[in-house]
Amino acid sequence: AQKVTQAQTEISVVEKEDVTLDCVYETRDTTYYLFWYKQPPSGELVFLIRRNSFDEQNEISGRYSWNFQKSTSSFNFTITASQVVDSAVYFCALSAWNTGNQFYFGTGTSLTVIP
Amino acid sequence: EAGVVQSPRYKIIEKKQPVAFWCNPISGHNTLYWYLQNLGQGPELLIRYENEEAVDDSQLPKDRFSAERLKGVDSTLKIQPAELGDSAVYLCASSLDGQGRGEQYFGPGTRLTVT
Numbered sequence: 001a002q003k004v005t006q007a008q009t010e011i012s013v014v015e016k017e018d019v020t021l022d023c024v025y026e027t028r029d030t031t032y033y034l035f036w037y038k039q040p041p042s043g044e045l046v047f048l049i050r051r052n053s054f055d056e057q058n059e060i061s062g063r064y065s066w067n068f069q070k071s072t073s074s075f076n077f078t079i080t081a082s083q084v085v086d087s088a089v090y091f092c093a094l095s096a097w098n099t100g101n102q103f104y105f106g107t108g109t110s111l112t113v114i115p
Numbered sequence: 116e117a118g119v120v121q122s123p124r125y126k127i128i129e130k131k132q133p134v135a136f137w138c139n140p141i142s143g144h145n146t147l148y149w150y151l152q153n154l155g156q157g158p159e160l161l162i163r164y165e166n167e168e169a170v171d172d173s174q175l176p177k178d179r180f181s182a183e184r185l186k187g188v189d190s191t192l193k194i195q196p197a198e199l200g201d202s203a204v205y206l207c208a209s210s211l212d213g214q215g216r217g218e219q220y221f222g223p224g225t226r227l228t229v230t
Binding site: 004035037042043044045046047050091093102103105106107108 | 155156157158159160163171206208217218219220221222223224226
């Protein structure tokens with residue numbers, strides 16, 4: 001079975017603090033893809049990053065960075081020097097080859113950045 | 116380039132009434148998805164199309180829900196009759212890669228309220 005767990009339901013940080021959003025996934029497939037999406041108050045989901053199971057290299061994009069660790073089945077997302085505009089709900093998602101690449105989303109983490 | 120277009124943005128209907136949602140994907144995107152998102156939850160897949168073919172509709176409650184994508188471009192999702200529990204946001208997404216490897220681009224969603 002495929003499953004994504006985002007244990008942090010809500011997080012509040014003060015502007016300029018760093019924050020890490022956790023994502024733990026479950027799959028028996030060896031070929032799978034992991035994603036992070038941002039859903040601001042406007043409601044539209046925005047794609048942030050995709051990682052495939054064969055690429056454990058961490059990635060940095062501006063203030064965003066992602067740490068993919070197969071050993072712990074985690075794909076965590078860190079925002080450095082958070083800003084008010086980062087306030088949103090963040091979803092982690094899994095797509096696995098043997099289940100027709102259906103997307104499985106976590107329940108999301110609501111991030112509030114306090115000015 | 117235009118994003119995924121959905122209409123209407125909001126719909127309020129009484130239970131037992133029919134309702135339809137429309138989606139126009141990004142030009143050139145052969146794969147189209149319909150998701151349901153309940154408050155505080157991640158999106159859940161209802162149906163996936165590759166061109167005009169529904170390749171995954173296992174999560175679609177077929178007793179009251181139906182969908183079509185006749186020409187492999189825009190799509191309509193219908194509920195008949197609607198029930199109170201159908202109140203949710205209905206999201207449409209599209210992607211270039213139907214194998215689940217590519218990122219999905221989401222529309223703004225249709226917020227349905229059934230009274």
